[in-house]
Amino acid sequence: MQILDEKSLKRVIQVRPLNSHKGNFGKILTVGGTRQYGGAIIMSTSAAIHAGAGLVSCASSPLNLTALHTIVPEAMFIDSTVAKELRQAVAAADVIVIGPGLGTSAHSLEILSTVLQSTHKEQFLIIDGSAITLLADNRELLALLHGLQVVFTPHQMEWQRLSGIQISAQTNAQNLHVQQALKATVVLKKYQTVIYHLDGSIAQLKTGGPYMATGGMGDTLTGIIAAFLGQFHTSTPEQVVDAAVYIHSAIAAELSRSRYVVLPTDIIGKLQEFMLHALK
Numbered sequence: 315m316q317i318l319d320e321k322s323l324k325r326v327i328q329v330r331p332l333n334s335h336k337g338n339f340g341k342i343l344t345v346g347g348t349r350q351y352g353g354a355i356i357m358s359t360s361a362a363i364h365a366g367a368g369l370v371s372c373a374s375s376p377l378n379l380t381a382l383h384t385i386v387p388e389a390m391f392i393d394s395t396v397a398k399e400l401r402q403a404v405a406a407a408d409v410i411v412i413g414p415g416l417g418t419s420a421h422s423l424e425i426l427s428t429v430l431q432s433t434h435k436e437q438f439l440i441i442d443g444s445a446i447t448l449l450a451d452n453r454e455l456l457a458l459l460h461g462l463q464v465v466f467t468p469h470q471m472e473w474q475r476l477s478g479i480q481i482s483a484q485t486n487a488q489n490l491h492v493q494q495a496l497k498a499t500v501v502l503k504k505y506q507t508v509i510y511h512l513d514g515s516i517a518q519l520k521t522g523g524p525y526m527a528t529g530g531m532g533d534t535l536t537g538i539i540a541a542f543l544g545q546f547h548t549s550t551p552e553q554v555v556d557a558a559v560y561i562h563s564a565i566a567a568e569l570s571r572s573r574y575v576v577l578p579t580d581i582i583g584k585l586q587e588f589m590l591h592a593l594k
């Protein structure tokens with residue numbers, strides 16, 4: 315098993331070519347955010363922008379539009395209640411995040427279904443939060459993932475729902491068995507997060523701690539993974555996911571030296587500086 319460390323990050327982050335433009339650093343689409351959970355998709359979107367994604371669009375309820383643009387005017391907006399707009403936005407993306415704050419209503423399920431039907435095999439699809447719970451409850455949708463490049467980012471209860479493995483029985487052997495059957499990368503988030511890769515390799519975080527136990531922390535991670543997959547093409551997708559998971563907790567660990575809890579938005583605010591330092 316590989317332990318994630320600074321090297322996992324340094325090998326992925328690259329100096330940007332001088333003649334590059336926003337189109338070179340990934341088109342990201344984040345999908346989620348009901349009335350109740352607008353903050354989740356805003357944090358995911360903001361994290362993707364601060365982690366260097368070239369163009370980021372957020373598909374959400376129009377209720378979240380003003381808040382989104384107050385926090386990140388860099389983001390574009392798609393009304394997720396209009397299926398045609400959503401399908402077009404999915405088609406235009408390199409990386410799609412679905413799930414932060416999506417909720418589990420019948421309408422949430424329709425949005426998930428539209429996104430899964432519109433995603434193609436060249437894109438990366440990061441499935442988080444409510445989208446994992448919805449897939450666990452509507453297992454016929456799993457067939458739509460066939461052939462797609464999927465990264466699941468469950469916490470332990472979401473993984474229990476999707477995998478059927480009780481939290482107390484979530485050993486590497488059990489988790490790997492189900493993950494391999496899903497043919498997807500699984501980032502199992504917890505104290506010392508474990509990543510199960512498609513090739514059967516396993517990576518583990520030893521960085522991070524309970525100062526990260528704040529709502530929105532996982533939502534923020536999805537945006538970082540998306541931005542990294544969208545812009546770092548000289549490393550394998552496995553290395554890129556490892557680097558994204560590492561930087562999320564490494565920033566939190568650094569900030570925890572001067573504060574009792576680290577907020578997801580604190581991590582977002584440190585991404586640009588931390589990424590620059592990783593080049594040195």
Ligand SMILES: NC(=O)C1=CN([C@@H]2O[C@H](COP(=O)(O)OP(=O)(O)OC[C@H]3O[C@@H](n4cnc5c(N)ncnc54)[C@H](OP(=O)(O)O)[C@@H]3O)[C@@H](O)[C@H]2O)[C@@H](O)CC1
Pocket residue numbers: 350351352353354355413414415416417443444445447469470471472481503504529530531532533
């Ligand atoms: N600001 C916003 O907009 C925010 C929006 N959010 C959005 O809310 C949606 C629902 O996501 P969710 O994670 O809050 O709820 P759910 O999937 O029901 O899981 C909780 C249940 O699982 C249990 N549990 C056991 N082990 C666990 C573990 N290791 N980690 C976590 N939980 C664990 C836990 O046990 P308990 O706390 O009762 O001990 C409880 O019974 C989703 O779309 C998300 O994006 C949030 O991100 C918050 C900020």
Ligand SMILES: Nc1ncnc2c1ncn2[C@@H]1O[C@H](COP(=O)(O)OP(=O)(O)O)[C@@H](O)[C@H]1O
Pocket residue numbers: 443468469503504505506507521522523524525526527528529530531532533534535
């Ligand atoms: N005690 C802890 N030690 C290390 N990391 C933690 C701890 N508690 C939570 N985290 C991290 O915080 C994030 C929580 O994700 P998640 O439960 O999906 O949050 P949310 O849905 O509220 O955004 C994960 O990255 C997890 O690894």
Ligand SMILES: [Mg+2]
Pocket residue numbers: 442443469532533
């Ligand atoms: Mg979550």
